[in-house]
Amino acid sequence: MSIELKNITKQFGGVAAVNNVSFSVREGELMALLGPSGGGKTTVLRMIAGLEMPTGGDVFISGQRVNDLSVQERNIGFVFQNYALFKNMNVFKNVAFGLKIKKWKRNDIKDRVAELLKLFQLEGLEKRYPHQLSGGQRQRVAIARALASKPSVLLLDEPFGAVDAKIRQELREELVKLHHELNVTTIFVTHDQEEALEISNRVVIFSRGRLEQVGAPREVYEQPANEFVATFIGVMNVLNTEVKDGIAYMGELQFPAHDQPNGTRLRIGFRPYAVQVSTDLTLFPYRAVLRHTFFLGVMLRLEFEMPSGLTLRSRMTKEEYAQLALEDGKEVSLQIRNYRILAKEDSTLPPEKEFTYQPPPTIAEHI
Amino acid sequence: MAGNVKRKINGDSHRKSRRGTEESTVVKWVLIAIALAFCLVFLLLPLINVFAQAFSKGCSAYLGALTSPDSWAAIRLTLIVAAIAVPLNVIFGLAAAWTIAKFNFRGKSLLITLIDLPFSVSPVVAGLMFVVLFGLQGFFGKFLDDHDIKIIFAVPGIVLATLFVTFPFVARELIPVMQATGTEQEQAALTLGASGWKTFWHVTLPSVKWGLIYGIILCNARAMGEYGAVSVVSGGISGRTDTMPLRVDKLYHEYNAQAAFAVASLLALLALITLGLKTFLEWKQAREFAKAETAPPVKTPESAGLSGAIGSMN
Numbered sequence: 001m002s003i004e005l006k007n008i009t010k011q012f013g014g015v016a017a018v019n020n021v022s023f024s025v026r027e028g029e030l031m032a033l034l035g036p037s038g039g040g041k042t043t044v045l046r047m048i049a050g051l052e053m054p055t056g057g058d059v060f061i062s063g064q065r066v067n068d069l070s071v072q073e074r075n076i077g078f079v080f081q082n083y084a085l086f087k088n089m090n091v092f093k094n095v096a097f098g099l100k101i102k103k104w105k106r107n108d109i110k111d112r113v114a115e116l117l118k119l120f121q122l123e124g125l126e127k128r129y130p131h132q133l134s135g136g137q138r139q140r141v142a143i144a145r146a147l148a149s150k151p152s153v154l155l156l157d158e159p160f161g162a163v164d165a166k167i168r169q170e171l172r173e174e175l176v177k178l179h180h181e182l183n184v185t186t187i188f189v190t191h192d193q194e195e196a197l198e199i200s201n202r203v204v205i206f207s208r209g210r211l212e213q214v215g216a217p218r219e220v221y222e223q224p225a226n227e228f229v230a231t232f233i234g235v236m237n238v239l240n241t242e243v244k245d246g247i248a249y250m251g252e253l254q255f256p257a258h259d260q261p262n263g264t265r266l267r268i269g270f271r272p273y274a275v276q277v278s279t280d281l282t283l284f285p286y287r288a289v290l291r292h293t294f295f296l297g298v299m300l301r302l303e304f305e306m307p308s309g310l311t312l313r314s315r316m317t318k319e320e321y322a323q324l325a326l327e328d329g330k331e332v333s334l335q336i337r338n339y340r341i342l343a344k345e346d347s348t349l350p351p352e353k354e355f356t357y358q359p360p361p362t363i364a365e366h367i
Numbered sequence: 368m369a370g371n372v373k374r375k376i377n378g379d380s381h382r383k384s385r386r387g388t389e390e391s392t393v394v395k396w397v398l399i400a401i402a403l404a405f406c407l408v409f410l411l412l413p414l415i416n417v418f419a420q421a422f423s424k425g426c427s428a429y430l431g432a433l434t435s436p437d438s439w440a441a442i443r444l445t446l447i448v449a450a451i452a453v454p455l456n457v458i459f460g461l462a463a464a465w466t467i468a469k470f471n472f473r474g475k476s477l478l479i480t481l482i483d484l485p486f487s488v489s490p491v492v493a494g495l496m497f498v499v500l501f502g503l504q505g506f507f508g509k510f511l512d513d514h515d516i517k518i519i520f521a522v523p524g525i526v527l528a529t530l531f532v533t534f535p536f537v538a539r540e541l542i543p544v545m546q547a548t549g550t551e552q553e554q555a556a557l558t559l560g561a562s563g564w565k566t567f568w569h570v571t572l573p574s575v576k577w578g579l580i581y582g583i584i585l586c587n588a589r590a591m592g593e594y595g596a597v598s599v600v601s602g603g604i605s606g607r608t609d610t611m612p613l614r615v616d617k618l619y620h621e622y623n624a625q626a627a628f629a630v631a632s633l634l635a636l637l638a639l640i641t642l643g644l645k646t647f648l649e650w651k652q653a654r655e656f657a658k659a660e661t662a663p664p665v666k667t668p669e670s671a672g673l674s675g676a677i678g679s680m681n
Contacts, residue, residue, distance in 0.1 A: 010647060049558060051554055051557070051558070058451075071554075071557045071558055072557060072558075072560045072562065074569065076558060077558070078554075078555070078558035080551050080554070080555055082551060084551035084554065085552075085555075085573075086555070086556075086569075086570055086573075087548075087552070087574055088573035088574055088576065089573075090659060092492070097556070097559055097561075097569070098559035098560055098561075101559060101560045101561045101565060102560055127659040128659045128660070129659055132656065132660055134660060145555075147557075147559070149559070149560070225511040270461050272588070304623075329659055
């Protein structure tokens with residue numbers, strides 16, 4: 001079912017946790033609510049569920065205004081951050097709870113629970129209690145319980161927060177697979193941008209209660225709406241430059257900034273992959289020394305120091321690194337392939353598409 | 368075998384200490400002996416003595432002491448008082464613990480302090496307080512006398528005094544349990560369609576079950592065993608306002624030690640029964656967990672898992 005939020009505001013004791021937020025979720029979509037903690041994303045999720053009431057604005061589910069509907073009447077499935085399994089009930093009873101409340105017939109409940117346990121590979125664990133399950137199993141029980149009475153929407157609050165890194169990756173894949181199979185409209189909250197970009201169809205980015213941008217993962221990565229999004233999604237080098245005679249300067253770096261008057265301060269950002277490096281010291285305009293190499297698996301993160309002391313972050317594959325015969329302390333020449341002006345003085349500028357060449361960033365690439 | 372080899376390698380100096388954090392055998396046994404001796408002298412011996420004294424003149428004397436009209440009346444009164452005080456305090460304790468654990472409001476710490484009040488006030492003072500309020504010379508004394516309502520030196524006074532003294536037990540046990548449990552499980556129940564009452568009944572109550580049972584046991588033991596507050600408001604009218612502890616005291620001062628111990632043995636027995644009941648319930652729960660644990664998980668192939676039930680999902 002589709003979901004729409006119109007001018008939603010939520011205040012807690014005079015502080016706006018969510019400020020005039022509007023967005024919509026299409027039927028069958030897998031949507032991520034992304035933002036730093038305290039951004040208001042969980043509050044938004046809870047307002048969709050009916051666990052919190054908005055101070056202002058309307059929530060629509062399938063076109064129907066649900067502001068006045070209680071949690072029980074909204075027919076949503078909610079998976080809590082720590083799963084909130086009923087500790088005193090075994091797996092079967094946990095999954096069956098909602099069905100019992102909705103007065104399903106005994107045999108129907110049995111069939112439905114068996115079906116879900118099979119779907120989530122929990123067969124044979126019916127009699128176990130939550131404390132006897134692994135983290136991954138607990139999460140699967142929580143999702144099975146939320147889906148039991150066939151809700152129109154599945155809401156998940158930080159679904160991968162409570163498990164360790166390795167299982168997290170498995171669970172992500174499972175959620176994508178599940179969503180693919182069931183095609184139920186799904187919204188999940190996360191503070192992990194990698195997670196959001198990897199598995200969602202679209203991302204809603206929040207900070208300090210405001211909606212910063214809505215878009216497909218690639219959109220928010222390549223065309224961030226503002227400085228916050230640009231720096232929050234992926235890594236970005238951010239420089240405070242000052243314009244002199246049509247050129248923005250920071251240390252020895254220069255960026256063309258026509259039609260900007262002298263003395264204007266510009267914040268300029270560029271992705272690590274935009275830093276092009278060569279050991280041929282005459283090839284690129286700037287000189288720098290490789291200070292640190294950080295090993296990240298297939299990719300390496302490099303820190304270059306320019307003569308003025310300015311530090312730039314770059315990244316490359318192991319192969320490129322080997323090809324260039326780089327090592328810490330080595331002198332190189334470099335250039336910035338593309339960049340964007342993030343802000344002028346304190347005001348935020350609209351994003352600018354920049355320069356000649358846009359390398360195709362894959363989602364796994366940002367670090 | 369492995370142990371022997373290891374010892375040889377480690378040499379003599381390491382022979383005594385087995386593992387880093389383990390005390391030497393001597394210390395262990397000394398500590399165990401002290402604890403056991405203490406329990407024996409201060410708990411077990413007095414308990415055995417109570418029963419030995421109670422049966423010192425044979426079974427018929429024991430039964431005779433219990434069935435004497437005054438003792439029998441005291442037993443009945445004690446049971447009635449507990450039957451009123453315990454359920455009321457369970458309801459109050461649940462409500463107070465719920466309020467304190469799940470909501471934030473002004474004056475919360477004041478409420479917590481108030482709940483503890485009966486612990487910090489001497490029971491005798493508590494009893495006196497009710498006399499001052501409801502006694503003939505008391506605040507409401509004239510009004511009560513005019514309407515022919517008797518509270519002091521009657522059953523209502525005893526119930527009130529017992530209620531006051533046993534007031535904190537259930538709430539005190541429940542507050543930390545409820546605070547630790549949080550509200551997530553209840554919210555989960557709401558999202559699954561459960562009403563507030565059903566959530567309370569199926570989720571909240573079971574999750575605090577052990578705290579509640581323990582609170583009830585303590586509350587009940589104190590309700591039946593309370594002496595100080597009750598003795599002030601009861602007036603000690605034999606056969607009418609004597610509870611079991613008062614009856615024990617009275618019999619003892621009448622130099623009827625055997626009868627005193629007979630009644631006392633009932634109180635002791637009650638304690639033993641409640642402890643036994645608690646142990647049994649814990650054992651039953653542990654067995655249920657163990658049974659669930661031993662059931663082998665059946666792993667199904669991944670592909671079969673996700674494809675089977677899709678058709679009926681949406």
